[in-house]
Amino acid sequence: MPPIDVDATVIANRRLSRDYNVLTLSAAEVGARTRAGQFVMVRPAGMTETLLRRPFSIFEVVRDGHGTPTAITILNKRAGRTTNRLYEAEPGEHIACLGPLGRPFTPVAAPTEAVMVAGGVGLAPFATLAEALAGAGTPSTLFYGARSGQELFHLDFFERLGVTLVLATEDGSRGERGRVTQPLDRALAARTRGSTMIYACGPEPMLAAVAEVAGRHGQPCEVSVERTMGCGLGGCYSCVIKVKHGAEPAHFVRSCISGPVFDGAEIVWD
Amino acid sequence: MAKDLSVRIGSLELPNPLIAASGCFGYGLEYDEIVDLSALGGVCVKGLFMTEREGHPPPRIVETPAGMINAIGLQGIGVHRFVKEKLPLLRERGARVFVNVCGTTVDEYVEVSKVLSQAEGVSALELNISCPNIKEGGIQFGCSLVGTGAVVSAVRKATHLPVIPKLTPNVTDVPSFARAAEDAGADAVSLVNTFLAMAIDVETRRPTITNVLGGLSGPAIRPIAVRMVWECAQEVKIPIIGMGGITNARDTLEFMLAGATAVQIGTANFADPFVWSKVLAGLEDYLERHRIDRLSDLIGAFDPTPPKAVHA
Numbered sequence: 044m045p046p047i048d049v050d051a052t053v054i055a056n057r058r059l060s061r062d063y064n065v066l067t068l069s070a071a072e073v074g075a076r077t078r079a080g081q082f083v084m085v086r087p088a089g090m091t092e093t094l095l096r097r098p099f100s101i102f103e104v105v106r107d108g109h110g111t112p113t114a115i116t117i118l119n120k121r122a123g124r125t126t127n128r129l130y131e132a133e134p135g136e137h138i139a140c141l142g143p144l145g146r147p148f149t150p151v152a153a154p155t156e157a158v159m160v161a162g163g164v165g166l167a168p169f170a171t172l173a174e175a176l177a178g179a180g181t182p183s184t185l186f187y188g189a190r191s192g193q194e195l196f197h198l199d200f201f202e203r204l205g206v207t208l209v210l211a212t213e214d215g216s217r218g219e220r221g222r223v224t225q226p227l228d229r230a231l232a233a234r235t236r237g238s239t240m241i242y243a244c245g246p247e248p249m250l251a252a253v254a255e256v257a258g259r260h261g262q263p264c265e266v267s268v269e270r271t272m273g274c275g276l277g278g279c280y281s282c283v284i285k286v287k288h289g290a291e292p293a294h295f296v297r298s299c300i301s302g303p304v305f306d307g308a309e310i311v312w313d
Numbered sequence: 314m315a316k317d318l319s320v321r322i323g324s325l326e327l328p329n330p331l332i333a334a335s336g337c338f339g340y341g342l343e344y345d346e347i348v349d350l351s352a353l354g355g356v357c358v359k360g361l362f363m364t365e366r367e368g369h370p371p372p373r374i375v376e377t378p379a380g381m382i383n384a385i386g387l388q389g390i391g392v393h394r395f396v397k398e399k400l401p402l403l404r405e406r407g408a409r410v411f412v413n414v415c416g417t418t419v420d421e422y423v424e425v426s427k428v429l430s431q432a433e434g435v436s437a438l439e440l441n442i443s444c445p446n447i448k449e450g451g452i453q454f455g456c457s458l459v460g461t462g463a464v465v466s467a468v469r470k471a472t473h474l475p476v477i478p479k480l481t482p483n484v485t486d487v488p489s490f491a492r493a494a495e496d497a498g499a500d501a502v503s504l505v506n507t508f509l510a511m512a513i514d515v516e517t518r519r520p521t522i523t524n525v526l527g528g529l530s531g532p533a534i535r536p537i538a539v540r541m542v543w544e545c546a547q548e549v550k551i552p553i554i555g556m557g558g559i560t561n562a563r564d565t566l567e568f569m570l571a572g573a574t575a576v577q578i579g580t581a582n583f584a585d586p587f588v589w590s591k592v593l594a595g596l597e598d599y600l601e602r603h604r605i606d607r608l609s610d611l612i613g614a615f616d617p618t619p620p621k622a623v624h625a
């Protein structure tokens with residue numbers, strides 16, 4: 044289904060920490076079309092300091108008692124002008140919301156197991172993916188790394204879906220101290236049979252490390268990348284990333300329409 | 314009564330003056346699902362060389378006040394793949410296709426133009442002699458009156474299609490380039506391409522984009538672009554396609570009053586891909602309010618009478 048542009052209203056703004064918040068946006072029509080891993084291009088109405096929209100993973104599709112989508116949420120981390128504004132947003136404010144956009148994850152089904160690897164705000168695409176996996180009855184684990192325990196969010200959400208959690212923090216305040224790719228590597232090494240599909244989203248060095256670990260253990264891996272994006276629709280050629288597909292020479296592709304989800308083995312990391 | 318929004322560029326009749334600007338609308342087909350391509354005056358596709366090009370390493374854009382700087386570096390699929398893979402689909406959609414022709418030599422402009430002239434479904438050739446982001450060719454021609462004349466006359470001899478050189482604003486006297494283009498046989502001129510610009514990340518003291526320099530577009534450049542269109546309109550008789558920071562009907566009318574026959578919209582399409590129907594509605598509304606039947610009556614209708622001093 045084609046993307047649509049919704050003049051969404053902020054229904055709620057839940058601040059999770061000094062940097063993170065979850066905005067609920069009345070973009071039910073976007074939610075109805077969303078597949079896990081897709082994104083929206085948003086722009087607060089009346090925001091004059093910036094011109095371009097910013098890409099956000101669709102964090103959750105909010106549904107009523109009948110399962111009908113009523114809204115979407117986005118997980119926001121303060122980093123620049125738009126994200127600061129979104130952190131401060133008040134209910135009732137309008138936010139233009141274009142989507143869903145981009146190539147989604149490919150959810151696997153049992154007996155293949157699913158492993159999600161999230162770093163920081165890279166948690167964003169995994170709430171919808173975990174739901175899709177749970178719906179298909181696929182056993183899944185979330186490896187989730189952050190700066191500290193205070194920045195590990197929505198753990199109860201994943202637990203309720205039956206997702207096994209493996210946590211890591213840089214300061215060691217919760218879970219294992221250090222990078223989340225360490226327990227991932229050990230878990231894949233400990234496997235004796237069956238196949239595992241790995242999904243990753245987070246900072247690019249983490250994605251490169253996950254792709255390396257997955258490759259070493261011979262398991263497939265999909266990564267969701269975030270590059271500086273202009274339009275989200277393939278118009279501007281800003282958000283390119285280098286991929287190498289089969290025998291073709293490595294070349295730049297637009298992460299907005301060829302991604303944001305790519306086969307981790309095909310990306311040529313910087 | 315329905316308003317007549319059509320405009321003519323030489324032999325080419327467009328249903329309305331809105332053309333998607335090169336490099337800001339992919340190859341057009343990216344927007345197929347959400348924009349009726351046949352409802353636009355035209356679609357100007359991303360710049361094409363004879364062969365595929367990689368472009369610059371990212372990051373390629375940075376936002377600046379009321380605008381953006383880009384150095385894409387003309388990534389593209391080359392003219393042969395375009396003709397084979399994109400053009401038939403654009404034809405099917407009823408798009409009026411303007412192709413932004415690039416070259417590192419005069420010969421390359423001619424070769425690309427010949428391939429496009431033999432293909433079915435191209436409405437006009439826009440010669441990109443003004444891209445600030447590549448080292449060889451392009452802007453070298455656009456910054457020299459002799460070079461501009463050489464590219465235009467060589468392509469003119471090689472094609473039956475309308476030839477529309479796209480001029481750079483990065484020269485002291487744009488009208489003299491419009492004149493050189495007209496003298497060499499151009500059917501129209503497009504202006505402006507982006508303004509050479511730079512932005513530094515003061516925290517890291519490093520460039521914000523890999524190429525260091527890039528081209529500034531968006532509302533920030535609009536008043537300068539309007540001035541350049543107005544100056545060129547007084548210098549040449551051929552039609553002018555104006556652009557630079559257009560976001561709505563008011564901006565479109567400003568360019569047309571200054572002398573543009575048609576306009577292109579680039580950066581504004583990134584922020585709002587539905588801008589096209591909104592601008593068209595705004596133009597209809599203006600004509601209604603001013604009781605004008607034909608939009609083309611407004612081309613160059615700028616009235617230089619000094620404005621009244623406004624009282625508080």
Ligand SMILES: Cc1cc2nc3c(=O)[nH]c(=O)nc-3n(C[C@H](O)[C@H](O)[C@H](O)COP(=O)(O)O)c2cc1C
Pocket residue numbers: 279334335336337359360383385387413441444479505506507529530531532534556557558559577578579580581
């Ligand atoms: C990302 C980007 C890519 C562009 N690529 C091209 C191009 O391939 N060829 C060209 O002639 N102009 C190119 N331009 C220039 C635009 O066509 C236009 O001249 C300029 O952006 C001014 O219009 P605007 O302010 O409406 O964007 C590009 C501009 C942008 C922002």
